[in-house]
Amino acid sequence: MNDRVLYETHSHTELCKHAQGSVKDYAMRAEERGFKGHTVTCHNPLPWGWSPQVRMFEEQFQEYLDMIHEVREAFAGHLDILTGMEFDYVPELEDYLLQQVTWADFDYCLGSIHPQTDYYLEKYKVDDEVENRRIYFDLIAKIAESDLFDCVSHPDLIKNFMPDVWDIDQAMTDIIPMLDRVAATGCAMELNTSGIHKKIAEMNPGSEILREMQNRDIPVVIGSDAHIPNRVGAQWEEALDMLESVGYTEINYFIQRQRTAVAISDARNSLLTVHV
Ligand SMILES: [Zn+2]
Ligand SMILES: [Zn+2]
Structure with missing residues (x-):
């Protein structure tokens, strides 16, 4: 029997419209993979009909909580089911988001920028x-x-x-000041394993940025960003190796918005191989 010490921290459900599977499907995979718990982090509803094709409607929020609650009861005693959400951050919406983070007794609130969404393209995208x-x-x-x-x-x-023009050395001009600002807040940063399926096939962030995060003692959280159940816990071993190679010794998860650290060695020993 393994010592279960990890929580999956980033996963979606069919309520997000571009993801497949129910909370239960994801939870089953988390249990098989050796996790102690599983955090559901569907995309937040947004006002003004912003990108409705990739998120629940405001009217579905209670349905979201009920779904999580039902699976929490069903898995009680063998897998903790946590309530999270992935919020699209928009500076102009800070008042709305300030309200929204209190809509539920959240365990974990992720803040995201999605440069492909219609409102981002309209408000922030420039040609240069x-x-x-x-x-x-x-x-x-x-x-x-x-x-x-x-x-x-x-x-x-x-x-x-911007895969054709992306150059990590040049990008550091913007990344270093960003990391200094994040480090000053105490906010954690994610190592998202789903990046290996994207245009630039490496995790988000890549190892150069991770090293600079480690230099600034920024707490790191691994998340799979699963949009299908069998992506729960995907590439966590590689993520742990990457973190260790840049000097991290711990990863983190959140319950009731409080951070808990787990030693990377314990984390690695807790993961189970899933046979398909
Ligand atoms: Zn998504
Ligand atoms: Zn995201």
Whole structure:
């Protein structure tokens, strides 16, 4: 019997419209993979009909909580089911988001920038790629500075929307000030394993950024960003190796918005191989 010490921290459900499977499907996979618990983090509803094709409607929020509650009861005693949400951060919506993070007794609030969404393209996208990059990383710092969230999700996602011009050394001009600003807030940052399926096939963030995060003692949270159940716990061993190679010794998860650290060695020993 393994010592279960880890929580999956980032996963969606069919309520997000571009993900498949129910909370139960994801929870079953989390249990098989050796997790102690599983955090559901569907995309937040947004006002004004913003990108409705990738998120629940405001009217579905109670349905979301009921879904999580039902599976929590069903898995009681063998897997903790936590209530989280992935919030799209928009500076103009801070008042709305300030309310929204209190809509439920959240365990974990992720703050995200999705540069592919219609409102982002309309409000922030510019033709000049250098300026585009600068705007994105400024917004990433603002996620942490808003003090609304526990963790910043996939903090270099922009690289997949400018793969031809992406140059990590040049990007550091914007990334270093962003990391200094995030470090000053105490907010955690995510190592999102789903990046290996994106245009630039590496995790978000890549190892150069992780090293700079470690230099600043920024707490790190691994998340799979599962949009299908069998992505729960995917590539966590590689993520742990990457973190160790840049000097991290611990990873983190959140319950009741409080951070708990787990030694990387314990984390690695707790993961189970899933046979398909
Ligand atoms: Zn999604
Ligand atoms: Zn996301």
